[in-house]
Amino acid sequence: MENPLYTAAYLAQIADRQTALRAQTEAYLTGLETCVLEIGCGHGHFLTDYAAAHLAKTCIGLDIIFERIERANRKKNRARLTNLHFLHASAEDFLAMLPTTLRFSEVFVLFPDPWPKRRHHKNRLMQPEFLANLAQRAGQGTRLYFRTDDTAYSTATTEVVQAHPAWEITTDPWAFECETVFQQRAPSYHSLVARPKH
Ligand SMILES: C[S@@+](CC[C@H](N)C(=O)[O-])C[C@H]1O[C@@H](n2cnc3c(N)ncnc32)[C@H](O)[C@@H]1O
Numbered sequence: 625m626e627n628p629l630y631t632a633a634y635l636a637q638i639a640d641r642q643t644a645l646r647a648q649t650e651a652y653l654t655g656l657e658t659c660v661l662e663i664g665c666g667h668g669h670f671l672t673d674y675a676a677a678h679l680a681k682t683c684i685g686l687d688i689i690f691e692r693i694e695r696a697n698r699k700k701n702r703a704r705l706t707n708l709h710f711l712h713a714s715a716e717d718f719l720a721m722l723p724t725t726l727r728f729s730e731v732f733v734l735f736p737d738p739w740p741k742r743r744h745h746k747n748r749l750m751q752p753e754f755l756a757n758l759a760q761r762a763g764q765g766t767r768l769y770f771r772t773d774d775t776a777y778s779t780a781t782t783e784v785v786q787a788h789p790a791w792e793i794t795t796d797p798w799a800f801e802c803e804t805v806f807q808q809r810a811p812s813y814h815s816l817v818a819r820p821k822h
Pocket residue numbers: 663664665666667686687688689692713714715716734735736737749804805806807
């Protein structure tokens with residue numbers, strides 16, 4: 625059911641953002657069948673290295689902080705990578721405006737904000753609704769790679785994935801190692817790899 629707090633003006637703002645994103649990405653999303661997605665890419669260290677090592681894959685990194693995307697784009701331009709795109713966008717807006725034919729081959733969620741206070745847990749990315757949205761863009765070979773240094777968030781994510789009708793945890797190895805900014809600062813971390821059940 626629609627949230628009654630969503631006013632018409634608020635919904636119009638969301639629609640405008642998604643229309644702008646569609647226009648911004650049209651050139652490389654039109655006709656694209658699969659891509660690699662990183663949500664919360666920060667300054668783009670991981671995805672720039674990943675794209676350089678996988679030139680045949682189109683890689684898209686999202687972050688809601690504009691300055692981080694600017695830095696990521698500088699890194700991409702220095703590396704002269706044409707298979708890499710960084711976007712100033714939330715995962716929610718991006719998923720909502722994607723062409724329905726596009727599938728993710730890999731999705732990386734690396735050190736997402738842990739929102740440690742119980743009353744803020746609802747802000748965490750790894751929630752059943754988000755996993756359901758991702759599953760709509762997942763094919764048989766899709767893998768979701770999640771890494772965090774927050775033990776409570778790791779445990780909660782394991783539980784959410786285990787209980788989810790569309791995803792299951794796999795013992796597949798981590799796809800690609802490259803330290804992110806937050807990984808460099810973390811004394812230790814937990815990793816989870818999931819695949820769609822279908
Ligand atoms: C803790 S930082 C980790 C950055 C990077 N992955 C790393 O490991 O260094 C989390 C990032 O996720 C971004 N973020 C938070 N919510 C997001 C959302 N809904 N969609 C896209 N990015 C988001 C934040 O702006 C921030 O840059």
